[in-house]
Amino acid sequence: MEYDEKLAHFRQTRLNPFDRGEEEDQPEGGKATQQHEASSELFSETKTHSSDRTMDLGLAEDHFSRPVGSFVASDIEQLKLAIEECKKLILELPEHSERQKDTVVKLIHLRLKLQELKDPEEDEPNLRVILEHRFSKEKSKSVKQTCDKCSTIIWGLIQTWYTCTGCYYRCHSKCMNQITKPCVRSKVSHQSEYELSICPEIGLDRQDYRCAECRTPISLRGVPSEARQCDYTGQYYCSTCHWNDTAIIPARVIHNWEFEPRKVCRSSMRYLTLMMPRPVLKMKEINPLLFNFVEELVEIRKLRHDILLMKPYFITCKEAMEARLLLQLQDRQHFVENDDMYSLQDLIDISTGRLSCSLTEIHTTFAKHIKLDCERCQAKGFVCELCKEGDVLFPFDSHTSVCHECSAVFHRDCYYDHSTTCPRCARMTDRQQDEVEEEK
Template structure:
């Protein structure tokens, strides 16, 4: 039995191996498995299967040399040829004894041929239809790759998609990918529809309910899942806490929002395909109000304390830049374009923000923005400089700004004072004290006036 943790790490551009394909002979290019990992799933011995395949290819006139790719010769066949071979193959299967390796190889060949025929039909159809809409997906026909690009698997049947042979589609919204022949059977709703309807995460850590309460069925496709076979092993999704079959859960690993939020834990864990597509679309959405969800983070995570201060400063600077023509002409605020929410508030975070906060990328990014903005306001722009403050307590002529270090902004009148001056004055703002005194004078003055009349 293969656990999730044992799954092979593929090269970066390759997608995870779903691990549910029917066994194929070793020399067949249809097998996505590395030999040693999955050879125990193949029926009979490899050499036996290879020999059978070679014999069958020879009988059908597909390929003399069993080291070449039989699929390519299938690819070059005319429709008539494929149909003839299907009939031949069927006849051979009937003559064959049951449960022999020859029969299995023949059935496999028959499947390949039938698929090819189906693809030929699909090609004709695509020519007229183009984009297909199914379960909210916008499925665009995929062009065959020019080079031997990364392996891709079908989100519906989990079998490999051979760009050269198969017609396939990819959803322009969520990256769901499937064979042309699998479009009709698609049951997964496009992740983008969920993101539009309810852009919020499950924020309980892996809320598992147990296999029994799922009736031992895959949470998505409802196939029976048991530990009896590797092809139907239940795989837990760390995001939903539910169990999935290997076709719906490929062992993709991602950072989980609930674990980050509650444990500041950025370890990637296994999730279903469905969850992976949803989480990918949500990754940059600023939907996490950290202070409401877990205020403790700001006490323990130093990076977050820095990020929070920088974001608050940047919001204060925005007031200057927003009313400065020079700043608008040079489109200074566009520096925050990739994180639009930083211009709007200082408390909402996307999961990507938190990942970047942890790695230090976010602090560096914000410090750079902070420096550019502050340089404009304090040094290079006379208009902005003119909107600075002079501390009313010490009256030293250096100009201070609300985003400077060591200053306080008065809650009452928004004036800016040196922090030290402010505390020395018993934490009282002189301007507010003055205003308060004037008000008191006016009201007593009024009363005196009334008395005289």
């Protein structure tokens, strides 16, 4: 009770910067005297500030001087009024003046306090699971993040927020119960395939003139909400679900070899981001004619084929296993498993020339180990049995050909001249016949 009486007396004698009437009625000397008396009576331990600084501090006196936990509903209304008055004062003060800068700072503090009262910080769990999202509580105080649900800034200083560890969906703690979209990573895990039709539009009428995700009414006229098309799905979305993000569209790459980013909705952007390193594109089946027009693809296919021929040498070589040569392709493990599956990231790197350079370097390293550095791998080479001349041959050499039946290696010219006969296959056939005769 004593605190409330002192606070009421202090408010009566304190100068209010928004009360223009009092400012005009009272003389300067009287105001300074009353301020000094009130300050010395209530806060004798604090130092006396200048009159201008005292006026500015008056903006927040009603909201920051109370004990913690004593806020009531009227405080929010008072803060709103103080914010509006602070805005007016900023416009009236001279531009770039010190008082205007101080008032702007005070306005920021008032807004933060208002947000804190509306959304008080509570003890939140560190991990929450909603619609297959695995949300982890963030400790970052950055204010540069945006909530994917309400499309407003996340004030990390005073708000609790979470990030999905699977699809990186970010949202306020208060928005989590309003999430209706399942985690995109679950779709990537269960349905790892792209939409291979270019912008398959179905029209707003088929969507009932509603957002394809949140079902908010939309139209091309922007009334009641703007309709934004996703170039990946071909559907229309509201501005909350479609932020005009851009991404490379897989269908346009495969059919047109086009890498220009197009506007996509938020869910499509997250899906394409997670799918980008996944080798799900079988180019031979989807668009085999592309190899006739893109020379870089042919070069990469040859390098990948050679690497698959080198793989048996490495998995049986102790030195190669200790050196972990195959781990040089750990970012593209599918390169040591097959030569016909591509990821969207592979195609992007092929178009920029980055993949050709890195893969050529790895190919050279692998060939050097087999042909020069390792005696065990050298011993697994072949001698052309057709001409029985020349150096030791390996299946990945550019001037060699490999028998499809027994995998023997020959000079390419020799193999074409004697394509009807393979000495190794002939010996194996004779051996089998001899075994059959012996059994009889």
